[in-house]
Amino acid sequence: MLKGIVTVSLKQDVLDPQGQAVLHSLQSLGFNEAKNVRIGKSIEVWLEENDSNKAESRLGEMCESLLVNSVIEDYSFEIVEE
Amino acid sequence: MLKGIVTVSLKQDVLDPQGQAVLHSLQSLGFNEAKNVRIGKSIEVWLEENDSNKAESRLGEMCESLLVNSVIEDYSFEIVEE
Amino acid sequence: MMRCAVIVFPGSNCDSDLYKAANSVEGMEAEYLWYTSESLEGYDAVLLPGGFSYGDALRAGALASQAPVLKALRRAADSGVYILGICNGFQILTECGLLPGALHRNSGLRFICDTVNLEVVNTDICFTSGYSRGAKQIRLPIAHGEGNYTCDTDTLRKLEDNAQIVFRYSGNNPNGSLAGIAGISNSKGNVLGMMPHPERAMAEWMGSSDGRILFESLMMRT
């Protein structure tokens, strides 16, 4: 069993109102060193697959076809043993 | 400038309806090797701070006080140079 | 008779509202069609209802845009069948690429249910021709958490140049959408996606009857 961990983030030029709201809250809690916050998704996918190359290419397909909306999102992933 | 990347995931026994729905869709798209999906958050926090030990302890505080709902979520983070 | 299909996805919840609205327009006849259907043969128009298809898991409309009926929907769009996506229907249309751009979380971060003022920017397409008779300022309900339309600057320019922006919020922009966009069409004008709910504005007792004109326009298409 392998596990893919996909990190999906909003493209740089897409506004992230949620990140901004969290930033404000952090600052009002006294975390003044926080200068920016962006909120994305972390998607774990358990794969019945032992070949990590194969897993990698399939996970890429999953991202392209469903997990990520390329109009507003970027992604990266890694594969780990489970 | 350092960047903290916090990965927030639902606790193991907590139901993840979103993950279940995505799993079904993946399978019906023919990704039959997908056996489970869990969806969490990935939060990037830019910190005006050079001492990575300090950044680490502050980020931990941010997680505990705001970023993570410890009733249903677990988290881990790493600090990277920006 | 204009035959319309109201597509029902798992989690659609404005399907019956859309069905009632369409059937209340003289000359229009709507029926439900299950999301697994492979053909849209024989329908003049396809209506994608609001709601939370697949619980809006991942992104609103994302999972529905992979449903079996979508293949037929793409063919129908190509062949000029009228396609109207309302709210979640609009989100499905952007997710599947029949309309450009994306709808993300409201800038206020909260779901918002209200009745808003809109400008009908383009009254030349089949869905909006009825608004040309001076009724360009209208009131329609909205109810969504992810209606914040966004796209890149090139796309925006194209939308503007081709008169694809069909509805804009006038006055207060409830969700932060780019250029106040509330609804857009494809370049041919046969596919319309909009966040406001015309099917919730079919009679005065509902608070507005401005939505009826949209269905009537579609009925009267030339």
Place this chain on the structure above:
Amino acid sequence: MHTTEPTNDQIQSEKIYRQMGLNDEEYSSVVELLGRKPNLTETGIFGVMWSEHCSYKNSKPLLSLFPVDGPDVLQGPGEGAGVVDIGDGYAVVFKVESHNHPSAIEPYQGAATGVGGILRDIFSMGARPIAVLNSLRFGPLSGNAAAKRTRYLFGHVVAGIAGYGNCIGVPTVGGEVCFDQCYTGNPLVNAMGVGVLRHDQLQHGRAEGAGKSVIYVGASTGRDGIHGATFASEELNEDSDEKRPAVQVGDPFMGKLLIEACLEVYQSGALYSVQDMGAAGLTCSSTEMSYKGGMGMELNLDLVPQRAENMSAYEIMLSESQERMLFVANPGREEEIFSICKKWDVPAVTVGQVIEEPVLRLNHHGVAAAELSLVAVCGSTPVYQRESIIPETVLNRQKESGLDWDVPEDLTDVFKLLIQTPELASKSWVYQQYDFMVRTNTSVRPGSDAAVVRVEGTNKSLAMSIDGNSRYVFLDPKTGGRCAVAEAARNVVCSGGRPLAITDGLNFGNPEKPEIFWQLEQAVSGMSEACSYLNLPVVGGNVSLYNETEGEAVYPTPVVGAVGLIEDNAYTTSQFFQKSGDVLFLLGETKEELGGGAYQQMQTGKISGMPPELDLEKERQLQQAVLENIRRGNVVSAHDLSHGGLSLALLTSCTEQMGISVVLKSDLRPDVVLFSESQSRILLSVSEEKESEIVSSMLQYKVPCVQIGKVVKERFEISFNGTKIIYSELNLLRDLWQNAIAMEMEFSV
């Protein structure tokens, strides 16, 4: 199994049963009833079935005071929800449910699952849910660290209600929110569900007929919300973290599929009976269904769909995973049920059968996990008659004066402050997060006294409201109880509905304390009196006790959900003014009654004295008179006077364009006239032509009726005995009122 459960002897000697909610005496009677010591699973089953939540052991004697019958009642308390006939072959189903403690721990999910739970109560009766309402109580919003937690709770509770209701596609059409110090540590979250069915679709929850299949339908079972499981933690090692109960998470998407699948199964005729799995999940549904049917049930727990690994029988039986139902199928019709569920992608599996012998028999991993007499579990619950004492403090507080300050100089200023208190401010920040229009039957939206939802297929509508003023109950529980019933009914009347029946939620402290039990007893008796007098049967409700933090109870908080019938859609009214020039009438009598009121609270920071009186005869006359005049088409708008009194009622009837010009004359103080919360009063606007008809009609009904002014454009002016006391541009006041909660929520640090 890699963990060892405590033995039957250990359960007794180490008093493990206490952690499962049984006291020593109760445990002994279990042993006596069974003639042996129960094992862990069995002890757990008794623990939950004998809890207050499932057995009403502390409140049963009081609840029997409520009138429950009426000519239109098809189903009173006892089943999932009450059912009342509305003619044309249709009936309305409704009930209130509390989710206080889960919401205090995880506000979003606690509130969301509260909505999910009440909706299952509604559709388990065979009805399609048509609306939900909610009644919320929190600590004060502004200020310190505690208030910050309160803002978090409030924001997330509202988001959770919205998240669930919006997604499942049932409009959230009304409710109430109050803020008071006493709720800081123990917020209250009550949800009310309303549904409609055709008489022939009414379902029941009785398992009858040996051999019928028992089918588990819906989401799989995880370790969600298992209470009293703490015994395990000491004995476990590496597994202990995994074994901790998980917070229940609602899945409104599954909820939506479940509604559609159930309604389709009911239509098919393949179903014999059904019950939802709410509190105590599989335990409560299986034992109650078979006990009600005079039968038994045998379940193979290995067949129960499970989300977590290595679940014990105890965990499977006590899990409170959401979105699950238990069906008993008609013989030979199982496949039809499976195919409908499959169409909707809802898991459904046979897990057992109905048996002749009146026992619950559980098999797990090939061994008997439990065998319990249902008479013991369901028919032998303890009932306690608790001690009741009037506390001195209450008597002293009642003797204090309700009004011990001078008339403020600038009443416009006072008014401006008052309308910005979260208590009185507009709740639009809340209800704009709710989809109150989905299903396109909502004809009066939140913001008016009672919401109105049309009944499809008829020309009728249902008016609905949920209300309760706990400050009155705190000062004098009996009067407070009467007021709650009267206010809910009055709200329904103001929308043109004839009140049919009520449901109630009783949120109180620890009933084992005599002064708390006294509150409960008095409040229930006041509510019962009002119900009897106003002909309002109580068709269902909920009891939530032990609402305390660190020994301090919340105010006694009964809330009342009322539903009324509008026979003809044309006579639907709202509280909003429609036309300038329309005449304003104040019905009812204004007295110096500020005790427990919003104005007193603002002026003194506390409440004291007696709450407003309620004369039930006057109340009845008023309601009849208003209803009659609405039906005759004499009324443009009608609004009940409640918190904040006349001044608030005037402001909240205004619209963006329509304001008021009012002239008051009285021997009372001007602030009393503006802010008194005297009961049995309604504000009407009527067109000039109807003025004299209203006056003579009110005379006939013996309802005091004064013409107090007119609807005018864009102004808000009130004069008193010849002097202007409140005057402002309407929009200024409306903005203050409308934005106050948003300001608090968005800009407080």
